Amino acid sequence: MKKFRRNKLAVAALSVLALMAVVALFAPFFAPYDPGDIGKTALEAPSMLHFFGTDDFGRDVFSRAVYGARISLSVGLVAVSISVLVGFVLGIISGYFGGLTESLIMRFVDIMLSFPSIFLILAVQAILTPNIYNVMVIIGLTSWMGVARLVRAEVLSVKERPYIEAAHVIGASGPRIMFRHILPNVIAPVIVAGTLGMAGAILTESALSFLGLGVQPPLSSWGNMLQDSQAYLRDAPWMALIPGLLILLTVLCIYLVGEGLREEIGR
């Protein structure tokens, strides 16, 4: 019964996310205005004409939020895919091969974890110049360490399971054991970690945008909408409220789904 209730929450969160994804995917269909149209009255409060009001350019905040969902969600998704991919490969390699390879990779992980990562992100962002793709890559490349550690630990534990021994007995080759037996059994916890990582990536994107290094205008992401709103906190609180709440809601839903998944897998 308890479990059911919890899962219901996760299911609800998942539906919210799905809805957002649909809106993002079909943004032109949902957005009433061109998100770049600066012709309207600036800083107009929410009304029937502009559900979320207009921003300092007179652009429709609702339309921008809809298009922003595209950017924010895809930044989160791609960034996390990169970090999971890198972490996964390095984790598998070090877990499976062990020895020198493992210690080299794990020392590298230690080094990466010893950084105040914000400096690394700032510096790399400065090298690459800010744009949406680089934001994805940078967030991805500075957040893979947790996954690598997790995967390595999982590989080490899966390696000890009887079915791996059984696979050896029937004569399965090394690569076969790696790809058919170890990999599929490591993926589940990685999915959970990836889900939670996506929440982190969305937050990081918004923080980067806050520092002016995130997604650049005229593209809108929730992060840079928040940044634009800084100056108008008091004149147009809706400009800050809407993207702030959207980030909060999205991240919250992702956490809830992640938690649901964790319980599902943990049984």
Place this chain on the structure above:
Amino acid sequence: MYKHVLKRLVSIIPLLIGVSIISFFVMHLAPGDPTALFVDPSVSPHELARIRSNWGLDHPVHVQYFFWLKNVLRGDLGTAYIINRPVTELIAERIPATLLLMATSLFFILLVSIPLGVLSAYKKGRGLDNIISVLSFLGMSIPSFWLALMLMLLFSVKLGFLPSSGMSDPLLADTSLPGKLADIVRHMVLPVLTMVIIGFAGLTRYIRSGTIEVLGQNYIKAARAKGLSERTVLFKHALRNSLLPVITILGMTIPDLFAGAFIIETIFAWPGMGRLGIGAVFSRNYPLIMGIVFISSLLIILGNLAADVLYSVADPRIRTEGKD
């Protein structure tokens, strides 16, 4: 034990070298250079080239690195550009503010998350647990700078009873020591509050799951069977053991605290190291950046080491064996 600590201490060295190499080269790969700050219509490029060479920037990067490393081994982090002061001095000036902010926040984070985590575990699945869980998920989901701005808006602007920025009020410079301290405390409320709201959530979740696990273990059942009160079971037996992994988690939280403090410092104009560092990145003040990265990494690594040592000192097996 001491051997273990010594071994870990030695292992810090390659870590630090790795950190410094990566940050040094990443920073120098970034386009732009510190002299760019000087540009206005009246400064000629020849002057900039002259200053670059005064700063040693015309050497190849690896030569610059070894030069830097040599000085570090002598305990000298170099002289910051433009400001022209020793990096160690600049950091020493700023680090107390950052540490004060971090330590206070950490204290309150622990103060909040330990009871919440334990209660949540104890009432697992019931109303209170759900409330605490939702609260902590909310805490994890709020963008920190957004929260900071909202708090500033509420407490400084609307209600007007807390200062919005800085660490002390210059107009109170002549007051007595207690007055000054009270002033600093007032300035700390908002930044600390922000950091606690952002930071308590993760820890609460960890403590919750740790306690749930401990509560399911045999010696707790035994303690209950012995007829000890729930409170004793919960806080004496369960808590003690569920907190041990928290030590490790705390070690791992330090980088997050740093990152958090850096953004918070920028918003609340807190005169700490993070603000200094972010400014240094933008102005490509290499010696200063290197110094700050180096010192922060050192603190992070030492924090982890301390957590590690503490953990092995308080090894749960030793305790439970003694107990049951």
Place this chain on the structure above:
Amino acid sequence: MEKILEFQKIEKSFSGHKVLSGVSIGVLDGEIFGLVGESGSGKTTLARIALGLVRPDSGRILYKGAEISVLGQKDLRRALTDMQMIFQDPLAALNPKMTVESAVKEPLIVRNIEKESIMPRLISLLEDVGLSGRFLTRYPSELSGGEAQRVCIARSLAADPKLLILDEPVSSLDFGLQNEILELLMALKERKDLTYMLITHDLMMAEQRCSRIGVMKSGEIIETGSTADIFKRPEQEYTKQLINDAI
């Protein structure tokens, strides 16, 4: 009859702790050899050494008369595909992410059997162990213990084994099922002309099923002989003790 598998003076220790000391026994072609002893006496380690999963510290292992303990890891596996093992916990021995179909098919694929003949062989293997085709798409989590053990047996048979090492093959199953699986194994032995090495702590079972028995204690074989001899005239105190306990 000749020895299909022979251990000569096998020594093995794990982190300073001696697990096997000077074990020498042989399994004869076509027999059911029982290896009995309490848990922790080194039976399973011996089995794993036979299968090449663990290297002995010293001693020789002969399989079909050839010394296999000198082979490298790869050659070893190739030489040993017709020696298979049935594990104590069938559910743990099956990859939770693999359907019954892929699990049973795997040895066939490893042996490079032609594609066309895989499916028919799969079906016949399942029939051999008393399962129908509808199990093909199931995952281990959807199987009962008995079903899982049948799948494991089918999987071993897919490797076309000569010798099967049965490591407590039924101890994790319900009592009712135990006999069923044992009967199945006995029937398969006859039909496929197999040799079994049965590892068990259950002397009753050993008495019923085995032709010869080796008794193990603390990493040593303390007594070997035909089942009848051992049960009628145990030489060692320890063996007597075991027999008494079992009855």
Place this chain on the structure above:
Amino acid sequence: MKKTILIVISVFLSACLGCSGSIKTGKNIGTLTFTLGGEVSIINPVLSSDTASSAVEGVIFSGLTKINEDLEIVPDIAKSWTVSADGKTYTFYLRDDVYWHDGEKLTAYDAKFTFDLILDPKVNSVRRGDYIIDGIPIRFEARGPKVLRAMLPKPFAPFLGRVGMGILPKHLLEGKDINTAQFNRAPVGSGPFIFKEWISADRVVVERNPRYFAGAPKIEKIVFKIIPDENARFIALETGQTDVCDIPAKDYKRAKLLKRTNVFEYDSLMYVYLGLNQKREIFSDKKVRQALAYATDKQQLIQLIFNGLASPAYGPMSPVGWTYNDNVEKYDHNVQKAEKLLDEAGWFMGKDGLREKKGKKLEFTILVNQGNKEREKAAVILQWQYKKIGVKANIRVMEWSSLLRILNAKSTEKDFDAVIIGWSLGIDPDSYSIWHSTQYPLGLNFIGYSNRDVDWLLEKGRTTLNRRARKKIYGDIQQIIAEEQPYIFLWYPHSIVAVSDRIGGLSKPGPAGLFVDIEKVYVKENY
């Protein structure tokens, strides 16, 4: 270029520093609190280049000359000066009553020491170039304690504006490494205020100098409070934590509503433009540049970015400068003319709504520096405006130092199409380094503008000392450049400064700021 500094100082004083004092307690009545938008890097006029530091230096140090509220060069430490007939020798006669804050007397030796310091290649001063003409340094000579002579290699009109540099005390700095001297952290000057304390990243405090030669200041103390965040700065003003605050245009109305606060709005010496890389094929065609000028709706820009609080720009000089020429081609917003010009230039509208010529789309990228909201906004609005005439403008926001690296690249073809940036002018109209064809690729003429008439006029302008003749020369330059539109001139920003009304004695609002004569500023009694 001393002027630039001075201007920056005064703009900053007026703009960015806020003064505040606790209104409630009444205890700190003699204190004026400014807000600084950035960290103070180093308090030494020879070494610093940031506005925050300059603001503090402005009240601690004095120069030979200074700028008054009408932007004229007037005596400061030097009570008078003469120029030789050939325009190559300047003689400054110093006041006799100027003392360092430590009590020593200020002499011409200090002045010579300061200028020699700037000229020393080992000193990390970016001002060195200001005192070098055609590769030859200006020679300074003290003739006794009260006379300083400067010998120029040739007549150079902007020189006088560059001697306002704050003078450093020789007796404290001689023989020391000025780059790292402890002095930079605890300076000793000769200005109206004495350095008291500097708490890094928090504040700088200075106290009144009772022996100040132009009369002791009326305020006891000035606190420079460092608040980097714009919102936090405004809150500080509202809550009475500061007296003076630079106000962004969007907060103008709100600031106006504040009780006991006066809001001043005035022109600055700056203009912001869209610089077009002349070496790019599309922009080498004047018709394209003119079309863009017509397509630019400056009113909309100013409305959306500044709420109307800025003036449209048409040429390369500020309207407050004495050489300003209003009689230039203005290219008022006119989409039809823009489209006609593009058609004439051979760029015809394609099916996708973009103009093209020989299969090439009319497309370019605007660079803008990150962190500057106004310029970022301008880029977004221009993008929208140009889209309407079938021109695709992409936007690339970059960090300031990365942007400068592109503009300062040594290669002959710089890697950018267009850039939004601004020039902060000195009071001298000389803009040789911006427009002269020799200032490319090395120099500030990074768009590669080249016009022989302009080159000639610029050369003539800096060697002509006659004011009326200069006015004519720079007037002509403005006409040529405005007609050619190598830049699309966008706007002249206004400075908006809020000052608590308990502060009196302010100077006339203008580019020099409100605190030109800081010693005359007072805090009203009985407030």
